[in-house]
Amino acid sequence: MTEGTGDATGRDETDGGDAEPLAWETLYGETAYMCPGFDIQRERVRLPDGTETDYDYLSESESVVIVPFTPDGEVVLIEEWRQAVKRVNRGFPAGGVEASDADDLATTARRELEEETGYEAEAVDHLTTVEPANGIADAVFHYFVAEGCEPTGEQDLDHNESIRVTTADFADLEAAVRDDELxxxxxxxxxLYYAAFGE
Known part of the structure; x- marks a missing residue:
């Protein structure tokens, strides 16, 4: 169980100023459920109008998502079975940030790229960071563009990963997003972010 940081008025004492009027005060929290990959956190909160209620959310480690390009401009992708939706998913390589990597996310991106695809990158650069579902989860995705990717490494999959490696033209990926196929x-x-800002 973890204690909340706000005081009895809902003011966050760490910000040195007036509290955000929309902020919820966390009264206490606990891990309601644990499983490999994520936890479910349950918190007792006080809303701005004084109402007290419970709030549950999914908690997981931060992740890197790699947008990997080969020297000839093809994009390296993985095809992976996703049990929740009962189908093969085509997407970018991605993986969790380990505690030892927190200060060097580029190293994490290189490692996850190699482990999932067997490709190694010549250069890795940060693209953007997003919170993909912050109404229900504390997940954070750090996107990296990897250039000069060659299949010179060794794939090292987790026991529950079923992955096939493939490549695609970036324009075809844009079309797949537009046509609801990806x-x-x-x-x-x-x-979409790389198409708008990455080139």
Whole structure:
């Protein structure tokens, strides 16, 4: 169980100023459920109008999402079975940030790229960071563009990963997003963000 940081008035004493009027005060919290990959957190909160209620959300480690390009401009993708939706998902390689990597996310991106695809990058640069579902989860995705990717590494999959590696033309990925054929949300966001700001 973790204690909240606000005082009895709902003021966050760490910001050194007036509290955000929309802020909820966390009275206490606990881990309601744990499983490999994520936890469910339950918190008792006080709303701005004084109402007290429970709030549950999914908690997981931060992740890197890699937008990997080969020297000839093809995009490296993974095709992976997703049990929740009962189908093969096509998307960018991605993986969790380990505690030892928190200060060097580019290293995490390189590692996850190699582990999932067997490709190694010549250069890795940060693209953007987003909170994809912050109404129900504390997930954070750090996007990286990897250039000069070659299949010179060794794939090292987790025991519960079923992955096939493929490549595609970036323009085809844009078309797949437009035509509702690419359903993976984090990949669709990466494609659109790179198309708008990454080149």
């Amino acid at each position: 359903r993976d949300g984090r990949t669709a966001l990466g494609v």
